Amino acid sequence: MSDVYDVIVIGSGPAGYPAAIRAGQNKLKVACIDEWKNFDGSFAFGGTCLNAGCIPSKALLESSELYLRAKEEFATHGIKLGDIQLDLATMQKRRASVVKTMTTGITALFKANGVVGIQGHGKLLPGNKVLVTAADGSEKTLEARNVILASGSTPIRLKSVPHDGKYIIDSWNALELDAVPGRLGVIGAGVIGLELGSVWRRLGSAVTVLEAMDSFLPMADQTIAKEAQRHFKKQGLDIKLGAKVLSAKVSGAAVDVVYSDAQGEHTLQVDKLVVAVGRRPFTDGLLAEGTGVEVDQRGFIQVDEHCRTAVPNVWAVGDVVRGPMLAHKGKEEGCMVADLIAGKYGEVNYKVIPSVIYTAPEIAWVGLTEEQVKASGREYKVGTFPFAASGRARAMEAGAGMAKIISAKDDDEVLGVHVIGPMAGELIGEATLAMEYSASTEDIQRTMHAHPTLSEAIHEAALSVDKKAIDAINR
Numbered sequence: 001m002s003d004v005y006d007v008i009v010i011g012s013g014p015a016g017y018p019a020a021i022r023a024g025q026n027k028l029k030v031a032c033i034d035e036w037k038n039f040d041g042s043f044a045f046g047g048t049c050l051n052a053g054c055i056p057s058k059a060l061l062e063s064s065e066l067y068l069r070a071k072e073e074f075a076t077h078g079i080k081l082g083d084i085q086l087d088l089a090t091m092q093k094r095r096a097s098v099v100k101t102m103t104t105g106i107t108a109l110f111k112a113n114g115v116v117g118i119q120g121h122g123k124l125l126p127g128n129k130v131l132v133t134a135a136d137g138s139e140k141t142l143e144a145r146n147v148i149l150a151s152g153s154t155p156i157r158l159k160s161v162p163h164d165g166k167y168i169i170d171s172w173n174a175l176e177l178d179a180v181p182g183r184l185g186v187i188g189a190g191v192i193g194l195e196l197g198s199v200w201r202r203l204g205s206a207v208t209v210l211e212a213m214d215s216f217l218p219m220a221d222q223t224i225a226k227e228a229q230r231h232f233k234k235q236g237l238d239i240k241l242g243a244k245v246l247s248a249k250v251s252g253a254a255v256d257v258v259y260s261d262a263q264g265e266h267t268l269q270v271d272k273l274v275v276a277v278g279r280r281p282f283t284d285g286l287l288a289e290g291t292g293v294e295v296d297q298r299g300f301i302q303v304d305e306h307c308r309t310a311v312p313n314v315w316a317v318g319d320v321v322r323g324p325m326l327a328h329k330g331k332e333e334g335c336m337v338a339d340l341i342a343g344k345y346g347e348v349n350y351k352v353i354p355s356v357i358y359t360a361p362e363i364a365w366v367g368l369t370e371e372q373v374k375a376s377g378r379e380y381k382v383g384t385f386p387f388a389a390s391g392r393a394r395a396m397e398a399g400a401g402m403a404k405i406i407s408a409k410d411d412d413e414v415l416g417v418h419v420i421g422p423m424a425g426e427l428i429g430e431a432t433l434a435m436e437y438s439a440s441t442e443d444i445q446r447t448m449h450a451h452p453t454l455s456e457a458i459h460e461a462a463l464s465v466d467k468k469a470i471d472a473i474n475r
């Protein structure tokens with residue numbers, strides 16, 4: 001068999017592996033190369049998302065939430081349990097097994113779609129060739145008509161907070177802890193800080209989150225962000241805003257952190273310190289001299305709206321290119337590129353990308369925030385519905401939060417949907433579909449929603465936009 005492929009994908013994360021599968025579905029000869037190495041040295045497809053991100057974090061978020069509910073909520077339902085104990089080893093074993101099932105699933109999907117999966121490091125050479133270096137150091141050059149770069153991202157490190165993987169750790173280390181830290185510090189109140197801070201708080205850690213910005217979740221609608229901040233505070237997550245970390249030093253089995261805020265300089269001692277201040281595109285060793293692929297000042301591979309690089313037939317998708325670092329955004333880009341290569345239609349609607357923060361209550365949104373709509377100058381209407389008025393949410397003992405819809409005054413177009421509450425991440429699917437179809441608020445109002453479901457909150461929020469909510473007082 002010749003080594004000339006129609007498509008070679010470098011990276012098998014949620015941007016790369018769907019690109020390879022779609023290329024296979026399009027009857028293209030395709031290989032997908034990855035070099036991932038787990039802490040135990042084992043190889044797996046799936047990238048950050050499956051091995052060290054989305055999936056393990058959601059496994060632990062689920063387990064830790066069940067633990068907390070068993071402790072604090074089950075009695076409300078009339079369920080009496082004995083002494084509830086945490087078995088962290090089993091919880092972590094389950095997390096690892098969920099990950100393993102998903103990553104081995106990719107091998108099966110590759111096989112079913114005719115994708116050649118290759119373990120090794122891929123380097124783009126000039127002329128659309130790819131040098132593959134195997135774990136044993138052996139090298140092989142493959143040729144491809146098209147190359148898709150999907151090398152992902154890696155955590156940003158802070159010079160003043162030197163990572164050691166044991167006490168000063170990143171999100172991946174924080175997912176694999178084998179004991180609950182008594183005191184956990186987190187730098188960054190972003191998505192990772194809030195999700196992992198929640199996991200370990202539920203399991204018993206005293207969690208302090210140090211956030212450099214003065215505002216909380218600035219990318220979210222501020223009504224929702226304020227509501228979230230109130231809940232997290234009540235839960236005991238100590239989030240310090242405007243906190244600039246000056247230094248962190250391991251001393252014995254603890255970390256001494258020095259930070260400053262409007263009140264002056266402070267010290268904080270924790271048992272583990274997670275640095276979660278964002279991620280940077282990962283292109284180390286990816287591009288040989290003279291490929292012509294352009295990388296911007298922040299390290300992102302430069303692409304157009306169809307993920308084409310400056311080099312013909314070299315494409316880049318996922319976290320390594322501009323846009324939100326989200327698995328589903330990478331997946332859509334990967335599939336788009338594989339379709340374009342096959343001569344089919346492909347497009348990503350960057351205006352309609354859902355975001356979800358898997359805390360409790362969960363936070364999800366799609367489209368514009370009220371602040372963004374206001375700044376655009378377009379006149380708008382707002383409808384909200386509290387989960388406290390939802391029969392299903394009450395039955396679930398999950399009445400905290402609300403759904404909010406922002407729609408245009410002129411043509412009733414849905415401009416943004418924001419949810420904080422139970423299953424917000426699932427509920428946002430309906431809103432995403434509505435916005436993808438350019439729905440009006442009236443379209444949602446006239447759509448029948450099953451009763452009693454959480455989705456009625458979206459329906460009622462849409463009704464509330466025109467002061468027609470039935471199950472809550474219109475304001």
Ligand code: FAD
Nearest residue numbers: 011013014015035047048049053122152318319325326327
């Ligand atoms: P990656 O998943 O980073 O995959 C890149 C792959 O390329 C890796 O396997 C790497 O080994 C390989 N690679 C790189 N260079 C080479 C090379 N030269 N040769 C061979 N292989 C190479 N996003 C969500 O949408 N939802 C979530 O709930 C969510 N939770 C997250 C939780 C955490 C803790 C973290 C860290 C991230 C989370 N994310 C989440 C973000 C999500 O993981 C990323 O957006 C996503 O993984 C990006 O996909 P990707 O394919 O671009 O890159």
Ligand code: NAD
Nearest residue numbers: 188189190191192193210211212276277278279325356357
């Ligand atoms: P983030 O950008 O969400 O948050 C980083 C936070 O750290 C920001 O609030 C920032 O102001 C703060 N920060 C930056 N430098 C700081 C400093 N020196 N001191 C204190 N605070 C500082 O990044 P993240 O939480 O690391 O997540 C990385 C990426 O992974 C994100 O792009 C996110 O989209 C993705 N992710 C997504 C999910 C999800 O979709 N549920 C979950 C986890 C991660």
